[in-house]
Amino acid sequence: MKFSGVLFLVAISTMLAVSDAIKTVVFPTETNTDYVELSPLKSLNLAAFTLCMRVATELSGHREVTLFAYRTPDADELNVWRELDGRLALYLRTSAGSEAVHFQVPQLGALETHLCITWDSSSGAAALFLDGRKSLTKIYKKGHRVQSGGRVILGQDLDSYEGSFDAKQSFVGEISDVNMWDSVLPDSTIQRMSSGKRVPRGNVFDWEATPLKIHGGAKVLNREL
Numbered sequence: 001m002k003f004s005g006v007l008f009l010v011a012i013s014t015m016l017a018v019s020d021a022i023k024t025v026v027f028p029t030e031t032n033t034d035y036v037e038l039s040p041l042k043s044l045n046l047a048a049f050t051l052c053m054r055v056a057t058e059l060s061g062h063r064e065v066t067l068f069a070y071r072t073p074d075a076d077e078l079n080v081w082r083e084l085d086g087r088l089a090l091y092l093r094t095s096a097g098s099e100a101v102h103f104q105v106p107q108l109g110a111l112e113t114h115l116c117i118t119w120d121s122s123s124g125a126a127a128l129f130l131d132g133r134k135s136l137t138k139i140y141k142k143g144h145r146v147q148s149g150g151r152v153i154l155g156q157d158l159d160s161y162e163g164s165f166d167a168k169q170s171f172v173g174e175i176s177d178v179n180m181w182d183s184v185l186p187d188s189t190i191q192r193m194s195s196g197k198r199v200p201r202g203n204v205f206d207w208e209a210t211p212l213k214i215h216g217g218a219k220v221l222n223r224e225l
């Protein structure tokens, strides 16, 4: 009986270990063709969110780099950029030239960073977390609401609903573990997630369940956290 109990525990821990294997997407080169489209679990009609990903890129300082693009037929609805000067930026509902909220944080690099962005419409509070460390809070777009009905892609910046990609804004590197919640998660939950611990899964995007549509030369591999 004891022996079978041990076997059972071994089986369970093996299952848990296996379930920590996740997809990761490699964007090998600068293109205007390679991207991955994510299907949300619920509509992106959002008054608050937490968006997290693991990201590594060697494009530091060369140009703008798109990290997350959500566009409706009418507008760039929710975009995350690494700007030319290395700052990270969140743009909600913008047209060309309109303002973002910027964070002057350490540069993304070849070593992976766990990045989260939180925003809450009721206060306008926006903040970043890099490897679990929280930035200052900034106030951005208080009272705004993110609209549903668009497309979310990684790897390229959408300038129209169909695409209109610019290679000089593409992402080159690796992105994985992209999750999104329709609320602001507690700091402690984000800290646990950044160190690879299990947390409640994203209810807008759950990286383990969200189907990925691969386009061009983007490569999906498996990794274990």
Ligand code: CA
Pocket (backbone or CB within 6 Å): 157, 158, 159, 165, 166, 169
């Ligand atoms: Ca563009």
Ligand code: CA
Pocket (backbone or CB within 6 Å): 076, 157, 158, 159
């Ligand atoms: Ca755009």
